[in-house]
Every structure is written in structure tokens, then in C-alpha cells.
Amino acid sequence: MSKVRAFLDKIHPLFAKGGRYEKLYPLYEMVDTFMYSPADATQNPVHIRDAVDLKRVMVYVWLATFPAIFIALYNTGYQANQAMQSLGLETIDNWRGPIMDWFGYNPSNPLSCLMHGALYFFPVYIVTFVAGGVWEVLFAVVRKHDINEGFFVTSILFALICPPAIPLWMVALGISFGVVLGKEIFGGTGKNFLNPALTGRAFLFFAYPAFMSGDTVWTAVDGYSAATPLGLAATGGLQAVQEAGYSWGQTFFGFMPGSLGETSVVAIVLGAAFLIYTKVANYRIMAGVLIGVIATSVMFNLIGSETNPMFGLPWYWHLSLGGLAFGLVFMATDPVSAAMTDTGRWIFGILIGVMTVLIRVVNPAFPEGMMLAILFANIFAPLIDYFVVQANIRRRVKRNV
Numbered sequence: 001m002s003k004v005r006a007f008l009d010k011i012h013p014l015f016a017k018g019g020r021y022e023k024l025y026p027l028y029e030m031v032d033t034f035m036y037s038p039a040d041a042t043q044n045p046v047h048i049r050d051a052v053d054l055k056r057v058m059v060y061v062w063l064a065t066f067p068a069i070f071i072a073l074y075n076t077g078y079q080a081n082q083a084m085q086s087l088g089l090e091t092i093d094n095w096r097g098p099i100m101d102w103f104g105y106n107p108s109n110p111l112s113c114l115m116h117g118a119l120y121f122f123p124v125y126i127v128t129f130v131a132g133g134v135w136e137v138l139f140a141v142v143r144k145h146d147i148n149e150g151f152f153v154t155s156i157l158f159a160l161i162c163p164p165a166i167p168l169w170m171v172a173l174g175i176s177f178g179v180v181l182g183k184e185i186f187g188g189t190g191k192n193f194l195n196p197a198l199t200g201r202a203f204l205f206f207a208y209p210a211f212m213s214g215d216t217v218w219t220a221v222d223g224y225s226a227a228t229p230l231g232l233a234a235t236g237g238l239q240a241v242q243e244a245g246y247s248w249g250q251t252f253f254g255f256m257p258g259s260l261g262e263t264s265v266v267a268i269v270l271g272a273a274f275l276i277y278t279k280v281a282n283y284r285i286m287a288g289v290l291i292g293v294i295a296t297s298v299m300f301n302l303i304g305s306e307t308n309p310m311f312g313l314p315w316y317w318h319l320s321l322g323g324l325a326f327g328l329v330f331m332a333t334d335p336v337s338a339a340m341t342d343t344g345r346w347i348f349g350i351l352i353g354v355m356t357v358l359i360r361v362v363n364p365a366f367p368e369g370m371m372l373a374i375l376f377a378n379i380f381a382p383l384i385d386y387f388v389v390q391a392n393i394r395r396r397v398k399r400n401v
Helices: 002-015 022-035 054-064 066-087 097-103 110-143 150-160 168-180 196-207 229-243 248-253 265-277 283-303 315-320 324-331 342-362 370-400
Strands: none
Touching: 054 066, 054 150, 054 265, 054 324, 066 110, 066 150, 066 265, 097 110, 110 150, 110 168, 150 168, 150 196, 150 324, 168 196, 196 370, 229 315, 248 265, 248 315, 265 283, 265 324, 283 315, 283 324, 283 342, 315 324, 315 342, 324 342, 324 370, 342 370
């Protein structure tokens, strides 16, 4: 590391003010501050109201996704190997084939599953990082401001909420929309009112629904069709999920078709524990979402319905199906687009939980309600904080009258 430090110090004059590559200083600054703590301190107001710096917050969130990444690799390969076994396929008819032929396509072989999953996950992540990073650097150069580590989080979260079979050109398009229209046009990190990763995914969902929903996008094998447990629940309720062979434990550990990193509640809980321990994510939002989900699902369970099987789905099944757990931990707790006040965070989280179950149950044609619920709550977060602050002001005025 000392040699790297010496090299960065040596080339610094080329990028500093008056240097030959002055316009590329933000790119140099990104590399320098990612590896070393900056000597200067933030002077202007930022969205992180703590002594910890922005870099450490973003790196902690990035590290918290590692358990979900591991399960994404294993489960993606496991589902693909299982599908190939059921179809009687002996190889893959694309560039992954020659590599996987060395490892085989055995769903009982962990190494084979991890490698097969890696050949789908890492291309998605690399394209996400490169395409989104180009926009980040471009805006930083034009505006002459530093490149921060916020995109490390946006890129990994966006990759983890994509279907395994998503085309790579669509990945580039989605992250470009999320970074440019979801964040940069509002001023960049700390000024966006919507979650950039969810904004990009929402754009893809409505622009290219055939590639983001249905039964053919959740398993990385061409010609294989399999509905997610949440999709089964939307059409046949809990009975359909269990008849398809899915137990609650199986969905809790994440061995089922779904988005790359959203399937395993166990992996997500490990990330949540790390974020709460480091105080990077606020527990009030997570608890609020859980309260909203439990209260609304119990209400629908008590009401019941003879025509809509989703009314009978228990809250713990809602938690283990779809992207609810992932959104609860990594998306709803976004410090920029979430509510800032403590009371507002409870309201914000409860609103997301209620909206998620409401969309899933009342509109079974769109069973995954977490994405829309979070974006909906993002829009109202400033208003929630405003009313909370105004209420506090009125209470203080009454105490001093």
C-alpha cells in the first residue's frame, strides 16, 4: 500500500488545479479517497448527520450485501443446474458453455452452482458498474465536484434486484436511467429524493415488462419457465405455493427462483444486523415496515375472501416471498430518500409496509409491491418530516406559553 500511496502522491500535481489533467481530478479523487482517508473534512451540509464520513457509510452498506451476493451466486447456479437437469440439457449454448463444461451442471455440487451463478451475476454487476460509473464521472467532470462512493452502493443494489436472465443492454439502460434521472439531475448524491437503484428498476419494469416479469426470467436457462413462489401465491394463494413444493423454510433460506439477491431472508438479516450494529441503517424504518406488513396482512387474514387467495397469506410468508425483506433492509433505509426525523421514520416505514401488502393483496396482477411502495413513500418523506417538525414546534410553543 505504501507504493500505491507514493504513486498517487507523485501523479497528484497532474490532476490538481493547474495540472495537465485538471478536469479529471474527480476521477483521481475517487481512487485516492477510496483507498485512504481524506485529510480534509466536509464543510457543507450533507445528508449524513453523524461523525462518520460518507465513504465509510457507503462501504459498510456495500459490505452488508456480501451474504446476499453469496446466496445470489449459489442460488442462481442451483436453479439453473436444476432446470438443465429437468430439461435434459448437457451444455449451455452460449459463451458460458465452455467454462461450465469444466465444472459440470450438477445441482448437488456447490462449486458448480457457485460458478454457474457467477457467470450470470458478475456480467450484470460489471455492466452496471461501468455504465453507471461513466455517468457518475461525466457529471463530476462537468460540474467539477468530487466523485463519492455512493455509486458503489447503487451499483450493487441495482445488480442484486435484477432477474438472472436480464439482457445486459437492458442493465446498462436501467442503471443509466436510475443514475441520471433518479439522482444526477437533482444534484447528485445527497440531493435525490428517489432511490436511484429502484428508479432504474421501475423504469425497466414499465418499459420492458416481458423481461422483468412473468415465468421465464427468473431462471437463467433459455426455454425454461418457472413461476416464483410469490407469483404462485398471487394466483393460487398459499396452497399453490405448497403444492409446488416450497416450504416456508425453503423460501426463508432463499432456494427458489427470483431476483438475484432478493431470495434469502437469512442473508438479508445478516446484512441488517451489521447495518444496525454499525448504526448505518436506522432500525425505526425496518421496524416500521414490519409493523405495517404484520398489521395489514393480519387485517386481510381476518377479512378473508373467497375469490382472492392473497387475503389468506400470513405475514411471515409475505416476508419470505419476493423482495420485501431486501427492500426493508437495503432500500427503505436509504438515508437520502427516507424520512430524517425519528418519528417520521416510524411513519415512513409503516407506510411502506401497509402499501406493500395492499398492492400485493388488492392488486394480485402485480404481486411484488415493495418497489412501488418504497418509491411512493420516498415522494412523501419530506412531507412526513415537515409535519413531524411542525408538531414538535407547536408542542414547544405550548410548553413555553
